[in-house]
Amino acid sequence: MSLALGSAMDVAARTAPESFADLAEQISPSVVNITTSAVVASPAEGGPMVPEGSPFEDFFRDFMDPEGGGPGGPQEPRRSEALGSGFVISEDGYIVTNNHVIEGADEIEVEFFSGNRLKAEIVGTDPKTDIALLKVTSDTPLPFVQFGNSDLMRVGDWVMAMGNPLGQGFSVSAGIVSARGRELSGTYDDYIQTDAAINRGNSGGPLFNMDGQVIGVNTAILSPNGGSIGIGFSMASNVVSKVVDQLKQFGETRRGWLGVRIQDVTPDVAEAMGLTDAKGALITDVPDGPAKDAGMLAGDVITTFDGKEIGSVRDLTRTVADSPVGAAVPVIVLRDGKTTTLSVTLGRREEAEADEAVPAAAGAPEEPKELELLGLTLAPLTAETAKSLGLDADAKGLAVTKVDPLSEAATKGLQEGDVITEAGQQPVERIEDLEARVTEARDAGRKSLLLLVRRGGDPRFVALGVDEPAPAEQ
Structure with a gap:
């Protein structure tokens, strides 16, 4: 009897709320509309750059753009406005939005649900996650919301979005979590997909759980017509909150940097390496940096980083980025069938990216010779060929001069110009x-x-079958 009662209660807990009105009333004071203003060039200087989604976009197309039927012609530089959304995270005026909402703006105005308007300053931005942190000064404490734990959200959970869609002002939409862990194009992507209506102007606005906590920042939509079709993406709060903390403290991000090139361990790569499971992050290259100093080698498989199990490249990338710069962390790698623990002192990714350079060196020529093997036509790498392929002149290896289009090598993506x-x-x-x-x-x-295999200096591992006898040398 108790089991049946418990099951009935569980079902009731999962039914749709009778109304979202109480939640909307609770969170509305903390959500803001954002208007940005920037000076844009005249058509003679390259054409006005009206931000996508701006209410002025259609006006420009219809009346100003010669290609849209407008009169066109040289004009003076003018101001263009764009609209977006955001939300307050502290009573002293810190506001979160998307970077693309405020990028390039020289004036930012924030409008509150009460109608009050305040000028905002940029504290810091992170283009990699498309997050920006703003600050306003208010005479009174501001209503604010807190971040929730996005990892606790399940597919099918109710969510509510609020913002300024299409410049219409404060608007609420509701739906469910459609999917978790979506990737679009960024290294640190962790998007929650939702069918709650999200349109242009919602960018930077919050996605709430039913407790009124922010579990995502509405960032993008998938749409053939520019409007909502029920496929919207919100950057997960567990990513956003870490970025916001760094922007608030430093005005910039400070991500950990390991200094390796990596790829996922696929089943065929695992078989070729004699691994039991196809998981971990396979190191393809170890340039100068923290990993090299710690003794990591190409071919090592990172299975654990700072006590966290690594199942894929994505796991490692995000875990390293979230680790503090300068911290010494234990890393377990699988090498030659045995596990080895290394201590790595992390660098800072932003500094490493700024310092990246391609070295150059001289090399000696090598006698040309070709062989057809594994569906590839191969020749020893010469100094001239190496430089033409973007490698060091003294690089060693076998250059792929031809790929059999019917071979496994072609299926795995190998192409002329690759170097083994x-x-x-x-x-x-x-x-x-x-x-x-x-x-x-x-x-x-x-x-x-x-x-x-290296392509333009970028390495990756590829496993090719060796079951068939090798062709005769040509």
Whole structure:
């Protein structure tokens, strides 16, 4: 009897709310409309750059743009306005919005639900997550909302969005969480997908759970016509809150940096390496940096970082970024079938990206020779070829000069201009080196051979089958 009662209560808890009115009334004072203003060039100087979604966009197209039928012609530089949304996170006036809402603006005005308007200043921005932090000065404490734990949200949970869609003013829409963990185009993407109506102007506005906590920042929509079709994306609050904390403290982001190039461990790569599970982050290259100083090597598989299990490249990227700069963290890697624990002192990603440079060096020519193997036509890399492919002149390896379009190599994405630098996690410089690795893989009963392939200096591992006999040398 108690079991049936409990089940009935669970079902009742999952039914739709009778009304969202109480929640809307609770959160409205903390949500703001944002109007930005910027000087744009005249058509003679390259054409007005009206921000997408601005109410002036249609006006420009119809009346100002010669291609849209308007009179066009040279004009004086003028001001253009754009609209967006945001929300207050502290009583002293800190406001969160999207970076693209305020990017390029020289004036920012915030309108509150009460009708009060205040000028805002930019505290800091993070284009990688499209988050910006603003600050207003108020004579009285401002109503604010708090971040919730986005990791607790489940597909099917009710959510509410609020903002300034299409410049219509404060507006509320409700829906459910449609999906979790969506990626669009950013390295640190962790989007909540929702069918709550989100349109232009909602950008930067909050997505609330039923407790009135912000669990996402409305950022993007997927739409063939520019309007809501029920596929909207909100950056998860657990990403946003960390970015906001850094912007508030430093005025900029300070992400941890490991200093490796990595790729996911696919099932065929796992088989080629003799791994039990296809998980972890496979290191493809270790340039100068924290990882190299700690003794990490290409071919290592990172399985645990600072006590957190790593299942994919995405796991490692986000975990490292969330770690404090200068911290010494334990990293467990799988190397030659054994686990090794290394201590890595993290650098700062922003500094590393600013300091990136491509080195150059001289090299000696190598006798040309070709071989057809694994669906590839290969030749030893020469200094001239290396430089033409964006590699160091003294780089070693086998250049791919042709790919059989019907081969597994073509299916795996190999193409002319790729360079194979390792096979079976051993360097290859000569044709004979690769032939030996293929023979060793077959003798060991392996179905595939792991190749380290560089394209324009960017490395990745690819596993190719070695079941068929090697073709004769040409």
